[in-house]
Amino acid sequence: MNLKQLSETLGLSQTTVSRALNGYPEVAEITRQRVEAAAQVHGYSPNTRAKGLATGRAMSIGHVIPISTKHEMVNPVFADFIAGAGEHYSRSGYEMHLSVVSDADEARSYRQLAAKRNVDGVIIHSPRIHDPRLSLLREIGLPFLVHGRDSGATAPYSWLDVNNRRAFGRATAFLLDLGHRRIALINGLEYMDFAVRRRDGYLRALTERNVRPDPALMQSDEMTEPNGHDAARRMLDSPDPPTAFVVSSIISAMGVRRAIQERGLRMGADVSIIAHDDELGYFRNADEAGIPIFTATRSSVRQAGRQAAEMLLSIIERPDLAPMSRLFEAELTLGRSTGPRREGG
Amino acid sequence: MNLKQLSETLGLSQTTVSRALNGYPEVAEITRQRVEAAAQVHGYSPNTRAKGLATGRAMSIGHVIPISTKHEMVNPVFADFIAGAGEHYSRSGYEMHLSVVSDADEARSYRQLAAKRNVDGVIIHSPRIHDPRLSLLREIGLPFLVHGRDSGATAPYSWLDVNNRRAFGRATAFLLDLGHRRIALINGLEYMDFAVRRRDGYLRALTERNVRPDPALMQSDEMTEPNGHDAARRMLDSPDPPTAFVVSSIISAMGVRRAIQERGLRMGADVSIIAHDDELGYFRNADEAGIPIFTATRSSVRQAGRQAAEMLLSIIERPDLAPMSRLFEAELTLGRSTGPRREGG
DNA sequence: CGGGAAAAACAAAGCGCTTTGGAAACTGTG
């Protein structure tokens, strides 16, 4: 059923039916209700392509998911972020367009998205430092919002981020307060902006307390369980092992915990861990009693997705607005994985 | 730049340019090259909405991601499946349309997808038994492919699945061969078809060896790390604990491992685990030496995504074809998590 | 009851593409 057929059924013109459905004031309330009822009955929804062609709006947001060519891996937080964003899109009548591309094709992918008029805007994930996507999108004039920040950017842009520096500073300070001095950092890849900020926070907290950072205790890699395990294993087996870990992800933290337990050490009692918790659905950081397994800097990536969607849509609706940004603080939640440094530890 | 402008630049009609770009034989090779070069230079790509309107094809595939209202959780294998499917879509000139909906809105979501002509087909994830989506889609005439199967379906349909019954039968038999008799099953939610099949395989293997299944050793829940831990903890603390576990996911298996280690037991030596491994990017089941951490029934969900996309596209291109299906076998890979039953275990 | 303003409905153009049916420009041949 299309608009023409529906209007014939109703004995009205296409114009009137269209206006009725789109809530224009020029049509009598009684007519509108008649039209809406008929649309309901016949299961009519306007053809997206036709509507988009007529309005010039795609009513669709693009997410370009790069595949790390190195490990062919999808960033696990995408799923939750996208779930959050998707919720808001549906509520607002937008759709979600996904492109999965190898990082080599990323630029081309964005250009096509714009040229084909597939989307009204895009969300940029995991920005790097001096991320070329920002200038590219500015050049092609596609509205965008960055999830994260780009410390190297020269022009203003809209973003949404968690205060990574503060979070990791607090986590490190907390461990220092517990008496730890050998504190390791298991970080994400440090060409990512968030990873640099986290390291900054970590380093600042150490130096503020006159603890000299040790490169041997700093690791930067993809945040997988095996990588976390591997790094922790190496550090724990070294002559002067860490007594605490600050870890950029719950997933790597599970690897760290494994390394700890393999060595007969007890997490919390012998070795402490603070992890960053994105509140991924399948890794709820809580035991049966509801107590966090890991002491964590917590910030829901799902919630970030929702807010990012909301911000991007308002940017699209009012392009004249100045770039907007939102920074939220991560919560430091006490769990079972931290404790005072043991004598001799 | 649109078609009209491009054709004016070239001094050709829109018809000719369109045909040239779409590879029709009616246009001279020399002209085609000229047109293609110009398109390249001006960065021309046809407007998707206009093209879709004219052809009646959306060139887009829908994935409806249901959010479990119970736990607000996104199935973690989606990300990898979608990555695989997305790869194939881009290669074939298709796009990917994602809808995130609470399971209550699922039916409406599919109807809208069809009515708005947003997509040419959809992939159904995680089918249940007597899944209402199959008949719904048949009713509205939207081509679809099921990732998994629906044992309760009455009419034929196209699907792609891993041989869950066989995989879990083999895993269980393998443990029996190692001398285990108390074998637990940590399964996914058993209204999902795959979970039922896995239980079937498990039960069949037990009864074939005259081992009586024990309901206390069978758990069915969402496959999260805490759930795996919780179930394993309860079972291990029971008077007659299991000496081995068959687990439906690497993620829950990590919880099982945690419970084992907490009790001072050694995985492999004291308690065995076989897990199903979807080969998720961030949980590569391998240690530094490349040896699997968990003995596993392995089947790449990413690869499944690729193949599912391929199958669905061919169904769309030739709707007259009979329903097609593909069943692959999971590989049983030996890792460090299994060993013979210990005396007294 | 007539006239003008407000309300309600409409016809048609246009969004950017594909595609049908046809015209023009080349071929080669008798």
Place this chain on the structure above:
DNA sequence: CACAGTTTCCAAAGCGCTTTGTTTTTCCCG
């Protein structure tokens, strides 16, 4: 050189919607 047969290109219609500009209908009041 004329003619049929190819090649090569084109004008225009149509996809299903929105929206502009207009017409028709209704309403109110002097």
